[in-house]
Amino acid sequence: MRAVALAVVYLLVLTSLAPGDVLVGLALGLAVALALRPRRPKEPPAPLPERLAAAAAVAAQTAAEMVLGSWRVARFCVGRPARPGFVEIPRGSRSRYETALWGVLTGEAPDEVVVDAGRETLVVHLVDAGDPEAVRARHAAAHERWQRKVVQ
Secondary structure, eight states, X not given: OXXXXXXXXXXXXXXXXXXXXXXHHHHHHHHHHHHTSOOOOSSOOOOHHHHHHHHHHHHHHHHXXXXXXXXXXXXXXXXXXXXXXXXXXXXXXXXXXXXXXXXXXXXXXXXXXXXXXXXXXXXXXXXXXXXXXXXXXXXXXXXXXXXXXXXX
16 A cells, blocks of 8 residues: 555656556555565554553653653752763663653653663763763663553
8 A cells, every 4th residue: 555655656757657657656666565564563552542551651661751850950060069960871772762652751851861772882971960870860760660661
């Protein structure tokens, strides 16, 4: 179906129904549809109710982090001592989709800014990076407990 739809778009752009153009359009549509077809995940996805529960938990967790992050920024702005800095978090087994979700959720909290998402590490700048191991542990726990179930 996708190949035919892409061929139709190709023919509309050409404004032609010549047999050669139709064949080329079908060949190109088939090639693009095959190249863009979804890959099967390595592990079966969690059941839908479990994924929905995990998505609700991720939303609640993100809201809590936004409140805590706002509190940390407010304390920093009124002169509370803090040690701003970068923390490298091992990417581990996160897929590119899990990494994208991690980046969006991490960026919601005002005290954390995603700086880089490399092949092996994820770099975050924090208002208070005094305990990098605690930051790594918090991100790893959030990924293992909830985020992994949402994006599979």
